[in-house]
Amino acid sequence: MSDANEADTLHLVDVLDRSNSSRDFWADRGYHDRPRERWLHLIGWRPSIQRKGQAGKPIGERDKARNKRLASPRAGVEYVFASLARMGGKAVRSIGLARAESGLTLKSAVYNLKRMSSLLEMA
Template sequence: MADTLHLVDVLDRHNSSRDVWADRGYHDRPCERWLKPIGWRPHIQREGKAGKPIGVRDQARNRRIASPRARVEHIFASLAQMGGKAIRGIGLARAEFGLTFKSAVYNLKRMTSPLEMA
């Protein structure tokens, strides 16, 4: 099932940031209209339709939204290169350990980048 159908379910109402960043797959005007009155600030990219491309203004908006999203997407891409969320093992504790270990490896890899540049 598409994760775009569960946007509302994953929003953390206790989060201090009220910004919602999403790509074109989450573009749904009724959903955006629903988010604003309850205090969320949607930053969802616009999507063109077949035969009707998006305008210059929406293209500029997509670029503005893409910049902060790229910083997060690079992390997920790097984790995907390490095998993604697939963990071979039985039990939740082992799966959590595997994902925590992958995250630690990613952080160590990132830490070495500034050291190599210096």
Template sequence: APDRTTIWTFKERLIKAEAAERIFEAVSRQLDRHGYIARGGQMIDASIVPVPKQTLNKDEKEIVQQDAMPVEWSPSKRRQKDVQARWTKKHGKSYFGFKLSSSVDRRHKLIRRVHVSTASEHDTLHFERVLDAGNTSRDIYADKGYVDGEREQRLRAQGWRVHIQRKGQAGKPLSDCQERRNKRIAKVRARVEHVFAGLEQMGGKALRSIGLARATLHLNWKASTYNLRRLCSLMEAGATPF
């Protein structure tokens, strides 16, 4: 078996060649060749991917927020610090790391599009980046984090059927009709949580790598591995692609 240095060198070559997305695309072509094209609509969602927290003083934090490193840091310290990971809050809890945005097809629960960003970037910024125009259905399902009236209007004009959950506002709670609609969408969206759970089973949710480029490689690699395992499961179960 290759040692750690060999594996590290191989990964660095892939990063230098910007091969992360190409690996994912190559696996996607295999899915298509077996007939498992994207069907039934798509579920768009994002998941926070934690990395080890940084211990920085106030001055260091200000410099790092500008994607730079303090000049007094030694080369060894620079290698150990992740200046690209960011803090974010979800449900009142703080997380440090990156974010995986993805589109999963409803029929086969296969990941069709992925994008890796810092954790602080809002989910809605990468909606178009992961929107899969190749899905045979025009249905899109997403949670309330993707609410954007202007975008929804544009998508409908393009022929998409948009199913995005609504959120209440101060002094303006959701109507019974909106609550029922949210529940209908949630039943469909539950399938994407199965996918994120599957990714988490492959080495846990957190990453031990440093930097956005390495996170992008690892998460594209993980999504590709999930798709290959899912393909094997579908074929073993005799699931028809159509």
């Protein structure tokens, strides 16, 4: 967790789990830049990062098709974030990083409990 005024991309090194058996790295357009992709390749990851257009130059059809292909598996993960957004989003009104982290942890626990109850109903 970091301050709101810091970009998530600044903390990429901190969130990579090198003990993870999967070496796939999935990310949205915000993480796209050539040096970052080369670095991920060098340290053994397989980046699946969506492309973004440059200023005044939209992405081509090939990159649009690639983005669509990469978006499909990510949709299941995005569902979790949409559920959290319906519960008030990632914004937590508190002072201090520790309190904000506690608030997001509680929201995540509530989501997990709701998900578990829906799964138990199906069984």
